[in-house]
Amino acid sequence: MSQVSVVRSALLVAVITLSGLPQPGAAAESNKDPMADNDAAFMNTYSSQYKLAWGDGAIPAKYKQLSGITLSVAIRCEPCLEHHITMAVRAKAGRSEVIEAMRLGLVAGGSPGLTVMQEGYATLDSLLPPGKT
Numbered sequence: 001m002s003q004v005s006v007v008r009s010a011l012l013v014a015v016i017t018l019s020g021l022p023q024p025g026a027a028a029e030s031n032k033d034p035m036a037d038n039d040a041a042f043m044n045t046y047s048s049q050y051k052l053a054w055g056d057g058a059i060p061a062k063y064k065q066l067s068g069i070t071l072s073v074a075i076r077c078e079p080c081l082e083h084h085i086t087m088a089v090r091a092k093a094g095r096s097e098v099i100e101a102m103r104l105g106l107v108a109g110g111s112p113g114l115t116v117m118q119e120g121y122a123t124l125d126s127l128l129p130p131g132k133t
Contacts, residue, residue, distance in 0.1 A: 054087075062091035066101040073105025073113040073120065081116055082123045095128045 036043040054064050068084035085098055102120050106113045 060091070062088060062093050065091050066093055066097055069098060069101035069120070070105040070108065073102050073116050074109030076109065076113055076116045078116050078119045081120045085120060085123045086127065089124075089127045095124060095130075098124050098128075 033043075054068075055061055065084050065088035069081060069088060072078075072081035072084050081102075088098055088101070098120075102117050106117060
């Protein structure tokens with residue numbers, strides 16, 4: 001795993017932890033966030049900004065999460081893509097909307113995003129099986 005991937009994964013774990021999303025299959029000890037433990041003041045500020053940025057506003061949260069899907073494919077961040085697909089579905093995005101958002105990321109980021117999209121489809125299939133909109 002590259003250093004960039006490790007940093008992306010650590011940031012995503014911090015965001016998921018701060019957003020209150022459950023981390024499936026994680027033991028109590030592994031739920032500890034070293035970033036929040038070592039820099040609580042900064043992470044509290046970051047968490048507030050994150051919630052403000054990704055929550056409903058002039059742009060509804062659903063569309064922000066669809067944008068997150070596009071960006072995740074473009075930058076090839078699988079954990080980010082899984083998170084944004086989950087959040088988009090929770091915000092009532094349909095299967096076709098998620099697929100279209102992934103397509104935009106592929107067009108913007110090029111063919112290296114194909115492997116990330118495969119993981120995105122697996123996540124999407126687990127949340128909204130084919131045949132559901």
